[in-house]
Amino acid sequence: MQAHAMRWSSLLTAGFAGLWLYTVYSRRSAIGRAIGIIKLAFSILEQNMYLLVISFSTLYLFLAFTFIWILQFERLFLRGTMTGISGHRMWILQGDSWPLGAYFIMVYLWTFGVVSGIQRASISAVTSQWYFHRHDQPRTPPKAATEAALWHALSASFGTICASSLFSLLTRLPLLVVPRRIAGTITLAAYMFLSAPLVNLTSPLTLTYAAIFSVNLKTAARIMDAQPRLKPGKHWQPYRTAKMVLSAARATTALGLGLAAWIQAARRSGTNSSLYGYLVGMIAGTIGWTIVGCVEGLVSVLVDACFVSWIVDADNTAAGRTHCQEANTVFGALPASARGLGALQV
Numbered sequence: 001m002q003a004h005a006m007r008w009s010s011l012l013t014a015g016f017a018g019l020w021l022y023t024v025y026s027r028r029s030a031i032g033r034a035i036g037i038i039k040l041a042f043s044i045l046e047q048n049m050y051l052l053v054i055s056f057s058t059l060y061l062f063l064a065f066t067f068i069w070i071l072q073f074e075r076l077f078l079r080g081t082m083t084g085i086s087g088h089r090m091w092i093l094q095g096d097s098w099p100l101g102a103y104f105i106m107v108y109l110w111t112f113g114v115v116s117g118i119q120r121a122s123i124s125a126v127t128s129q130w131y132f133h134r135h136d137q138p139r140t141p142p143k144a145a146t147e148a149a150l151w152h153a154l155s156a157s158f159g160t161i162c163a164s165s166l167f168s169l170l171t172r173l174p175l176l177v178v179p180r181r182i183a184g185t186i187t188l189a190a191y192m193f194l195s196a197p198l199v200n201l202t203s204p205l206t207l208t209y210a211a212i213f214s215v216n217l218k219t220a221a222r223i224m225d226a227q228p229r230l231k232p233g234k235h236w237q238p239y240r241t242a243k244m245v246l247s248a249a250r251a252t253t254a255l256g257l258g259l260a261a262w263i264q265a266a267r268r269s270g271t272n273s274s275l276y277g278y279l280v281g282m283i284a285g286t287i288g289w290t291i292v293g294c295v296e297g298l299v300s301v302l303v304d305a306c307f308v309s310w311i312v313d314a315d316n317t318a319a320g321r322t323h324c325q326e327a328n329t330v331f332g333a334l335p336a337s338a339r340g341l342g343a344l345q346v
Contacts, residue, residue, distance in 0.1 A: 013255065020248055034241035036330035041302035043326075047134075048126055050146040055298040058119040059290070065111060073104050106169070113165030118153045120204065120301050121161055121211035125149035127305035128212040131313070132323050153211065160210050160217050167217075168202040200225045208304045213312075229311050235331060239307050243300060250289065250296040258285025307331060 024031065045051055076097050083092050126149045129140065153161065200206055200221040210220035229235040262281030310327045322328045 013259070016255075023244065030238040030241040033238035033330045034245055036326070037238060037242040037303055037306075038245065038299065040306060040324075040326050040330060041299045044127055044130055044302055044306065045299065048130060048142045048146065050142050051123055051126060051298060051302075052295075054119060054122050054146065054150065055294050058115055059294045062112065062115050065115075066108075069104070069108050069111075073101070073108075076101050076104065109169055109173070110165055113168060114162055116297075117161035117165050117207060118150075118158075119297075120207060120304075121153035121157045122146070122149045123298065123301045124208045124211045124305035124308070125152055127302055128309050131306065131309040131327070152214075156214060157211050161207065163217050164202070164207045164210075171202055205230070205304055205308060208301075208308050209312075212305065212308060227311060229314070238330060239303070242303055246296050246300050246303070250292050253292045254285045254289035257288035258282065260284070 077093065081092055081094075083090055126142075126145050129145050129149070133140065201217065203221075203224065206217065206220045206224050209215070209224055210217055213220075215223075224230060258281045261284030262277050265280035266277035306324075306327055310322070310324065310331045313322045313324070314328070314332060
């Protein structure tokens with residue numbers, strides 16, 4: 001049974017690999033610039049290593065909150081009575097346990113969004129400081145810039161972060177469970193009562209802009225909605241391809257760890273049962289997905305923040321003269337004549 005399952009699962013992974021290869025081939029013109037975007041993000045990380053501290057601290061904080069939440073959530077199922085039905089004793093939950101359970105889940109998801117938003121706001125602020133002020137004298141130490149960005153996220157931007165997380169939760173979750181017509185009605189109502197489209201109000205790039213320039217969420221959504229560089233085109237495709245490469249690296253690593261652990265556990269178990277191999281593979285894949293995701297999430301936010309900083313920089317400076325020539329090259333792909341107008345070096 002184990003061998004047959006592994007053979008069929010290999011076909012599934014081969015299908016995913018073929019899909020990724022097709023996607024890469026269809027976007028082959030943007031692959032080089034996407035790799036350049038990722039290299040730029042790592043160069044920013046190299047000069048601001050305290051961002052790793054924020055990223056892993058966020059992971060540890062969320063894991064600690066998860067354990068506390070589980071201890072509280074499991075007590076909901078202890079609220080009930082033992083009842084005999086047809087000669088069998090059954091545990092019947094109290095009626096108010098179900099609304100409390102839904103409330104606990106909503107709080108958990110909202111907290112996850114808030115913690116992720118604090119991480120995004122802090123990293124975005126540090127990235128914008130590096131982008132616009134890395135040549136200033138005297139230079140701001142990376143530790144001081146990181147502490148200031150974190151404090152700003154926990155104070156001035158905290159309400160914006162909570163609002164963004166709440167809007168994302170209240171809009172995306174119902175759209176997944178309600179019928180399509182009701183979902184369309186919700187979207188139409190959002191267009192009527194909000195001047196910015198709903199997709200921009202809940203976009204991570206909107207929160208990134210709001211955190212960098214200290215504006216409210218509605219203003220940031222309006223500005224990002226009017227930005228032509230966010231429309232599909234030569235600026236958008238390399239950015240999306242870079243995000244796709246990061247997601248593919250995370251998924252491939254987690255899948256590889258899971259399959260390798262599954263194979264080794266199946267060979268060493270010495271039994272005919274495949275449950276042990278499944279459990280070991282799932283645990284290894286989950287660990288790989290979490291740890292690699294911590295770094296992938298950090299680099300992804302760096303890409304977002306650098307993209308937003310370049311958009312604002314390109315709008316407010318003369319053609320070709322931006323604060324970061326490398327960002328101008330990988331995002332803007334300006335011709336050689338425009339690049340020689342005095343763009344600043346990284």
